[in-house]
Amino acid sequence: MNNIFVYCEVTEERSIADVSLELLSKGRKLADDLKVKLEAVVIGHKVIKPEALLYPFGVDVIHYADDEKLFPYTTLPHASVIIELFKKEQPEIVLFGATSIGRDLAPRVASALRCGLTADCTSLEIGDHFENKTQTEYKNLLYQIRPAFGGNIIATIINPETRPQMATVREGVMKKEVYSVKYKGKLNKIDVKSILKDDDFAVTIIERHLEKSRIDIKNAQVVIAGGYGVGSKENFQLLFDLAEVLGAQVGASRAAVDAGFVDHERQVGQTGVTVRPKLYIACGISGAVQHRAGMDQSAQIISINTDINAPINQIADYTITGNVADVIPKMIKYYKKNSK
Amino acid sequence: MRFRIIVLAKQVPDTRNVGKDAMKADGTVNRAALPAIFNPEDLHALEQALSIKDKIPYAEVILLTMGPTRAAEIIREAMYRGADRGFLITDRKFAGSDTLATSYALSLAVKKLAPYHLVVSGRQAIDGDTAQVGPQTAEKLGIPQITYAEEILSLDAKKIIVKRRLERGVEVVNSTLPALITVHSSAPPCRQRIGKLLMKYKHARTVTELQNETKDYTELYNERPYLLIEEWSAEDLKADTQNLGLSGSPTKVKKIENVVFAHKDSKILSNSDKDIEKLMQTLISSHIIG
Numbered sequence: 001m002n003n004i005f006v007y008c009e010v011t012e013e014r015s016i017a018d019v020s021l022e023l024l025s026k027g028r029k030l031a032d033d034l035k036v037k038l039e040a041v042v043i044g045h046k047v048i049k050p051e052a053l054l055y056p057f058g059v060d061v062i063h064y065a066d067d068e069k070l071f072p073y074t075t076l077p078h079a080s081v082i083i084e085l086f087k088k089e090q091p092e093i094v095l096f097g098a099t100s101i102g103r104d105l106a107p108r109v110a111s112a113l114r115c116g117l118t119a120d121c122t123s124l125e126i127g128d129h130f131e132n133k134t135q136t137e138y139k140n141l142l143y144q145i146r147p148a149f150g151g152n153i154i155a156t157i158i159n160p161e162t163r164p165q166m167a168t169v170r171e172g173v174m175k176k177e178v179y180s181v182k183y184k185g186k187l188n189k190i191d192v193k194s195i196l197k198d199d200d201f202a203v204t205i206i207e208r209h210l211e212k213s214r215i216d217i218k219n220a221q222v223v224i225a226g227g228y229g230v231g232s233k234e235n236f237q238l239l240f241d242l243a244e245v246l247g248a249q250v251g252a253s254r255a256a257v258d259a260g261f262v263d264h265e266r267q268v269g270q271t272g273v274t275v276r277p278k279l280y281i282a283c284g285i286s287g288a289v290q291h292r293a294g295m296d297q298s299a300q301i302i303s304i305n306t307d308i309n310a311p312i313n314q315i316a317d318y319t320i321t322g323n324v325a326d327v328i329p330k331m332i333k334y335y336k337k338n339s340k
Numbered sequence: 341m342r343f344r345i346i347v348l349a350k351q352v353p354d355t356r357n358v359g360k361d362a363m364k365a366d367g368t369v370n371r372a373a374l375p376a377i378f379n380p381e382d383l384h385a386l387e388q389a390l391s392i393k394d395k396i397p398y399a400e401v402i403l404l405t406m407g408p409t410r411a412a413e414i415i416r417e418a419m420y421r422g423a424d425r426g427f428l429i430t431d432r433k434f435a436g437s438d439t440l441a442t443s444y445a446l447s448l449a450v451k452k453l454a455p456y457h458l459v460v461s462g463r464q465a466i467d468g469d470t471a472q473v474g475p476q477t478a479e480k481l482g483i484p485q486i487t488y489a490e491e492i493l494s495l496d497a498k499k500i501i502v503k504r505r506l507e508r509g510v511e512v513v514n515s516t517l518p519a520l521i522t523v524h525s526s527a528p529p530c531r532q533r534i535g536k537l538l539m540k541y542k543h544a545r546t547v548t549e550l551q552n553e554t555k556d557y558t559e560l561y562n563e564r565p566y567l568l569i570e571e572w573s574a575e576d577l578k579a580d581t582q583n584l585g586l587s588g589s590p591t592k593v594k595k596i597e598n599v600v601f602a603h604k605d606s607k608i609l610s611n612s613d614k615d616i617e618k619l620m621q622t623l624i625s626s627h628i629i630g
Contacts, residue, residue, distance in 0.1 A: 075475075075484070075485055075487075076484060079479075099507060100487075100488060100506040100507045103471050103472075103487075104475060104485070104487045104488075105475075106472075107439070107470075107471070107472035107473075107474075107475035107476045107479075108475045108476070108478070108479045108485065110440065110472070110476065111440060111443060111475070111476035111479035111480055112479055114440065114590070115440075115590055116438070116440070116589075116590030116591035117439070117440075117472060117591070118591060119468075119469065119470040119471065119472060120469065120470075129594060143594070144591075148468065148596075149353075149355055149467060149468075153596050153597065153598060154596070154597045154598075155593055155595070155596050155597075156593070156594045156595040156596075156597075157591050157592070157593060157594065158591070158592050158594045159590050159591055159592070160592060161590065162590035202484040202515055202516045202519075203484045203486065203513050203514070203515040203516075203519075204513065204514050204515075205511060205512070205513050206501065206512040206513060206514055207511065207512040208509070208510075208511045208512075209509045209510050209511075210506065210508050210509035210510075210511070211508050211509050222628075222629060246629050246630075255356075258356070265507075270469075271469055278628050279623065279628050279629060299628075300623075300628055301604075302619075303606075308608075313606055314604065314606070315604055316604065316606045317604060317606060317607065318606065318607050318609055318619060319606045319607070319608050319609065320609045320610070320611055320615070320616070320619075321608065321609070321610060321611065322610065322611025323611070326611055327611050327616065330611070330613060330616045330617075331616055331619075331620060334613075334616055334617040334620040334621075335620050335624070335629070335630075337617070338617070338620055338621050338624055339624055339629075339630045
């Protein structure tokens with residue numbers, strides 16, 4: 001069987017994005033399951049010490065395309081480098097971060113290679129498949145598991161016939177874990193000049209204004225998240241007040257983001273961030289699957305909801321039946337009273 | 341030559357407002373219980389196309405959608421808002437298409453409308469949220485893609501300048517034409533229907549729809565041929581059937597599960613001062629907060 005590849009996204013600071021390191025960690029486990037190698041693809045310019053950073057995640061080979069024309073990211077040259085590499089290496093599985101870049105790049109590559117691609121997977125496993133229609137048995141396929149249909153169902157997707165099997169995964173879904181600090185792989189420098197053509201530069205960047213993310217929900221110990229039931233932008237301020245008192249971060253459900261109560265950056269769930277805090281306080285969140293997929297690993301969950309039958313209450317440790325505008329001021333009051 | 345803009349749009353079940361009867365007992369989706377709507381981000385895409393037409397009088401906006409007969413609804417909707425015409429790609433052979441097979445069919449239809457200058461679509465559809473069809477169609481057409489567009493800053497016959505909305509900021513890019521643009525929800529919303537156009541196009545129908553009408557529209561259609569919405573089958577597109585529907589889709593659904601979460605024994609509290617003070621004390625003493 002052929003190897004597992006991870007596209008490693010280069011950050012503004014010319015390091016490797018966290019989501020890519022998370023995917024390498026998952027990729028290493030899949031590679032061990034399948035007894036194959038893990039290979040990283042790095043495309044950029046003057047990336048800071050890719051070898052020292054990536055080998056400890058169990059990377060056997062780094063394919064490095066280094067050229068000033070490859071940073072910052074644009075679609076066509078990155079796609080050309082990858083397509084060329086994959087035609088030669090024939091990967092079994094390829095993982096991309098489900099970021100602005102990954103979701104732009106992966107479908108272009110999948111179309112050129114005519115292979116399957118599954119977006120925003122929340123779990124990846126290895127398993128077999130028996131196709132009744134053709135009486136064919138497929139061994140060791142990648143199960144690409146994701147909520148679908150607005151998060152109302154969970155689908156397991158497979159690619160029986162085509163290779164590579166490709167998937168994108170959101171940041172925070174997989175755990176970043178160093179495999180062995182002593183692990184050593186080898187570097188393969190890609191001959192960029194022989195691949196890129198003038199047509200690859202049909203799109204040029206005129207201006208960029210990128211900020212480092214100001215909000216760090218993923219690493220917060222306590223997350224206070226609001227849903228559509230919070231009711232208004234004004235009421236959301238209460239969540240920020242409580243967050244300030246507790247040293248927490250404010251998150252939101254997709255419905256609250258769509259309603260314009262808060263920025264998209266705060267969205268928790270399958271199409272947002274996945275969090276695993278010590279405490280998750282869900283305020284006026286009904287608990288669609290797509291939301292629960294991003295928070296059900298929280299150690300403790302408190303749900304504040306006027307509807308005692310809200311689905312989120314099924315996974316809550318504490319359910320407070322009541323109005324968010326009523327309950328949160330009380331929480332602030334009694335926290336202040338009881339903490340020293 | 342007219343400046344031709346093709347808008348790719350999809351009619352989707354409204355998954356944002358899923359009620360209790362939306363799921364059947366066996367865990368599958370009850371599509372009949374969900375209203376079919378114009379995919380929200382495709383409306384943002386339509387607005388981008390129409391605003392180009394506002395500025396360039398010789399521009400022409402064509403809506404292209406793939407789906408069952410019912411999907412003609414969104415073609416009419418687009419015409420009520422200012423699109424010039426539309427085509428419905430419809431054939432049982434397209435059933436079960438994943439994003440790759442869909443982009444193959446769409447790319448053939450776009451090629452049939454060549455020469456074109458710009459293809460515009462929403463970033464993603466709310467029933468799948470994959471955001472794959474746009475980039476895949478661009479690849480099949482062999483043209484550049486500009487994803488997450490928020491604003492078209494300038495445009496002429498040869499090039500376009502677009503502001504893109506990324507996770508952590510914005511980027512302004514210049515692209516040669518033709519190009520494919522996917523539009524982000526942060527772009528301006530679509531204009532409403534225009535009364536005059538509603539009157540003009542309210543009888544617009546596809547051939548299949550006409551066959552199901554009780555009234556005879558023959559005379560009206562002879563007089564106003566623009567009312568006919570053309571349908572394109574796999575054969576009309578000269579499609580290789582191997583690349584369509586299930587056989588053209590490398591991804592297969594192995595399993596669909598209704599989501600069952602492990603029930604926790606939840607402690608039910610009221611919103612009384614006493615209950616909430618006790619909870620805060622518990623959280624503090626167990627070092628979860630504080």
